[in-house]
Amino acid sequence: MAAADxxxxxxxEVAALSQISENEKNGFINLVSRYLSGTEATHVDWSKxxxxxEEVVVPYDTxxxxxxDPAETKKLLDKLVVLKLNGGLGTTMGCTGPKSVIEVRNGLTxxxxxxxxxxxxxxxxxCNVPLLxxxxxxxxxxxxxxxxxxxxxxxxxxxxxQSQYPRLVVEDNSPLPSKGQTGKDGWYPPGHGDVFPSLSNSGKLDMLLSQGKEYVFVSNSDNLGAVVDLKILNHLVQKKNEYCMEVTPKTLADVKGGTLISYEGRTQLLEIAQVxxxxxxxxxSIEKFKIFNTNNLWVNLNAIKRLVQADALKMEIIPNPKEVDGIKVMQLETAAGAAIRFFDNAIGINVPRSRFLPVKATSDLLLVQSDLYTVEDGFVIRNPARKNPANPSVELGPEFKKVGNFLSRFKSIPSIIELDSLKVSGDVWFGAGIVLKGKVTITAKPGVKLEIPDKAVLENKDINGPEDL
Structure with a gap:
């Protein structure tokens, strides 16, 4: 069947779906049409x-x-809106409900x-900075x-x-809900690139503009480092930048993250899928591409309105294949960072690593609950006693994957100020007041419960049983 047919x-088929709005139907049809026409270049021309x-990716310390004057600061902040992407569930960490309500520290989510x-x-x-x-x-x-x-x-x-789109059945490109799958499994949210049209469709964009707001700071709700930064806001207002992506130096853990490039005269996000x-x-390589996208984005609200009205935000489509009840389906998604090339005077700012502290797994939770950090006024602040600028690498086995199991296996979170790396596998339980330093590996043999006693100090240890303690 030809693409047009x-x-x-x-x-x-989409017109008959009563669960979604006209805007959602149109947005979905647009996305699928672009995908099926195959006219969009997915790969970049490497030679370009x-x-x-440093004009395009501005060093933070400049x-x-x-x-x-506090009155000037108030004026700045009154232009700002904070928007958190809150569409994700805590399922990977064994929680039901929004990920943003997982307890991070001191009983606070x-x-x-x-x-x-x-x-x-x-x-x-x-001032009056609202939260969206x-x-x-x-x-x-x-x-x-x-x-x-x-x-x-x-x-x-x-x-x-954000929008609710029907999953697309791969076999015949029809919407899954029209095949009788009308429950939640028939639908998907189309990625955070949808933030711009959804902000407009919901009426929130016009409401904010009518209140004199000018910039929105967008970030993932699980990035504890993504706090309001007055220096960045001040820079954007002074230089009239319509879009700013915070980037930070890549480590070997971030090699798959998108990076910023200059391409045909525009600033553009380059993702691994386009390479x-x-x-x-x-x-x-961290030699050639030294920075990656933190997904902390600052965007001018008037520019969003202009581009959404002109239907100009055609970000690269990310096809995400899934299976529902044995049926192969496709989710078409877009990323907010990829919108950078449509905005005028768009920049990156190379920020300190402290602004990127995502909690994607319980190993990240261990870091933020430990003595590496304190919390003041809601801000998670790194302990200056840690001399190494990088965090320790932590690998916890499947027994620790769910938050409930993770918490029950630690009487208290160990001190890790001087830890370089921790690897735990098997049925391991931690007592209270434990100190970990250097490189520590703890492996419980299959079928054996290994308990690390209260107040143990483990430095550069490889532990395979109680005899090694």
Whole structure:
């Protein structure tokens, strides 16, 4: 079937889906049409890639200091909105519900910390920075209930949903819900690139513009380092940058992360999926591509309105194959970082690594719950006693994967200020007040419960049984 016939058939099938809005139907048809037409270049021309200059990727330490006058700071902050991407569930860490309500530290969740941070700013400067949460249909109901907790806080909280698109059946390019799969499995949220049209479709964009807001700071709700930075905001306002991506130096753990390049006169995000096979190793090298995208983005609200109205945000499509009840389906997604090339005067800022502290697994949770960090006014602050600028590498076995299991296996989180690496596998349990230093590997033999006693100090140890303690 020709692409035009497929699209025409898809249009009539999508028109019959009552669960989604006209905007969602149109957005979905647009995305599939672009995907099926195959006219979009997926790979970049490697010879045209240029390393961005310091005008394009600005070093953080060259930013001007923020105004000393609190009244000037208030003026700056009154232009700002904070938006957290809150569509993800905590399923990989064994939790039900939005990932943002996992407890991070001192009984506080990601969302608690975010609200406390913004409240601290609003109280200190007498400004009104609102918080927006972009939910998905997976997290909407739970988040709605949780937000009621903050009615007495000095932060206006707005929620809106990102689009809900039908999964596409690979065999005949028809929407899965029209084949009778009308439950949650029939649908998907189309990636965080959807933040721009959804902000507009929800009416929130016009509401913010009418309040005199100019910039939105977008980040993942699980990145504890993504806090409001006045120096960055001040720079963007002064230089009239429509878009800014925070990037940070790559380590070997980040080799798959997208990077910024200069390409045909524009600043562009280069993702591993766009790299021709013969250049993948070069892309992963930290010598040539030294920075990666943290997904902390600062974007001008008027520019979003202009580009959404012109339907100009055609980010690279990321096909994500899945299977539902034995049926092969396709999810077409886009990424917010890829929008950088459509904005005028777009830049990157090369920020300190402290602004990238995502909690993707319980091994990350171990770091943020340990003595490596303290929490002040909702801000997670790194302990200056740690001399090594990099965090320890932590690998925990499957017994620790779920948050509940992870927490039950530690009487208290060990001290890891002087730890380089920790590898734990098998049925291992930690007592209270343990100190880990250097390189530590703990392996319980199959069927054996290995308990690390209270107050043990393990330095450069390889432990395979109680006899090694």
């Amino acid at each position: 497929t699209i025409s058939k898809l249009k009539s 890639i240029q390393t961005p200059t 930013l001007a200091p923020t105004p000393e 990601f969302l608690d910390l975010i609200v406390i941070q913004i409240e601290t700013l609003n109280n200190k400067y007498g 949460l972009m939910n998905s249909f997976n997290t909407h109901d739970d988040t709605f209930k949780i937000v009621e907790r903050y009615t007495k806080s000095n932060v206006q909280i707005h929620t809106f949903n 021709p096979d013969q250049h993948v190793n070069e892309f992963k």
